[in-house]
Amino acid sequence: xxxxxxxxxxxxxxxxxxxxxxxxxxxxxxxxxxxxxxxxxxxxxxxxxxxxxxxxxxxxxxxxxxxxxxxxxxxxxxxxxxxxxxxxxxxxxxxxxxxxxxxxxxxxxxxxxxxxxxxxxxxxxxxxxxxxxxxxxxxxxxxxxxxxxxxxxxxxxxxxxxxxxxxxxxxx
Amino acid sequence: xxxxxxxxxxxxxxxxxxxxxxxxxxxxxxxxxxxxxxxxxxxxxxxxxxxxxxxxxxxxxxxxxxxxxxxxxxxxxxxxxxxxxxxxxxxxxxxxxxxxxxxxxxxxxxxxxxxxxxxxxxxxxxxxxxxxxxxxxxxxxxxxxxxxxxxxxxxxxxxxxx
Numbered sequence: 354x355x356x357x358x359x360x361x362x363x364x365x366x367x368x369x370x371x372x373x374x375x376x377x378x379x380x381x382x383x384x385x386x387x388x389x390x391x392x393x394x395x396x397x398x399x400x401x402x403x404x405x406x407x408x409x410x411x412x413x414x415x416x417x418x419x420x421x422x423x424x425x426x427x428x429x430x431x432x433x434x435x436x437x438x439x440x441x442x443x444x445x446x447x448x449x450x451x452x453x454x455x456x457x458x459x460x461x462x463x464x465x466x467x468x469x470x471x472x473x474x475x476x477x478x479x480x481x482x483x484x485x486x487x488x489x490x491x492x493x494x495x496x497x498x499x500x501x502x503x504x505x506x507x508x509x510x511x512x513x514x515x516x517x518x519x520x521x522x523x524x525x
Numbered sequence: 526x527x528x529x530x531x532x533x534x535x536x537x538x539x540x541x542x543x544x545x546x547x548x549x550x551x552x553x554x555x556x557x558x559x560x561x562x563x564x565x566x567x568x569x570x571x572x573x574x575x576x577x578x579x580x581x582x583x584x585x586x587x588x589x590x591x592x593x594x595x596x597x598x599x600x601x602x603x604x605x606x607x608x609x610x611x612x613x614x615x616x617x618x619x620x621x622x623x624x625x626x627x628x629x630x631x632x633x634x635x636x637x638x639x640x641x642x643x644x645x646x647x648x649x650x651x652x653x654x655x656x657x658x659x660x661x662x663x664x665x666x667x668x669x670x671x672x673x674x675x676x677x678x679x680x681x682x683x684x685x686x687x
Binding site for chain 1: 575582
């Protein structure tokens with residue numbers, strides 16, 4: 354089993370079965386593999402044993418209410434789904450197919466335009482088939498939580514069906 | 526926004542939202558009293574898993590959220606976007622690399638809160654790929670949407686809300 358809480362030191366080697374360099378390669382590869390994330394401009398900023406932080410720079414096409422200058426809620430939804438999925442990959446430590454079963458958003462307050470969005474997700478329970486996640490969304494350099502996402506994922510067959518070849522570490 | 530509602534130019538409501546325009550969500554014309562039919566034409570940029578391939582859960586979520594928001598804008602004659610309080614999606618089937626349709630059903634109209642459910646399908650309306658539910662906080666409407674009387678829930682307690 355893997356440690357319940359991730360290392361506080363992002364530079365430390367994880368005690369899990371997958372090396373940090375593999376995580377980083379996976380994170381980089383993730384951006385390449387997800388057209389929707391690439392279209393919006395998401396990037397994986399950091400990963401831990403069961404955590405992930407994704408960033409989405411602001412662009413005008415992410416706006417909802419233009420008069421009030423607010424980011425559209427679905428942008429936060431997409432980022433939360435993506436970040437939660439990466440956190441599940443990290444907890445699994447294997448490249449398997451996963452699918453979102455459900456995702457619930459609480460939109461705590463509006464999100465003003467102009468700054469990068471940051472999503473921090475954690476897979477806080479992983480059973481043999483199901484992963485449970487939480488994700489908080491903030492603006493960069495801002496403590497106020499804009500939205501919270503709670504999700505469950507089903508983890509598929511343990512096979513390399515995500516297109517991650519052997520020797521993926523070579524990308525680091 | 527109210528002009529667009531009254532003249533039935535529903536697509537103009539969607540096009541006023543930059544992210545909705547970016548994704549390419551459309552609203553289809555239908556009978557005046559029927560719920561609006563929303564439509565997300567497939568594009569490769571909407572894919573989440575290239576191997577299957579399957580649409581990104583966030584793209585499907587955006588269609589469902591937009592259906593909820595715009596249906597409530599029209600039904601409640603909202604002068605601008607109502608605020609989403611919460612939004613929850615159940616994914617029932619993998620969303621394949623095809624077009625998606627969605628309709629929103631208003632489950633409950635309160636004086637300030639509206640509860641909705643949304644259904645999304647691809648080829649077969651009888652085989653939904655996702656369902657969603659949401660609560661929305663209505664925007665005070667100075668123009669005065671007609672009160673429907675009996676079917677109004679008690680007002681929510683006063684307080685700081687999104």
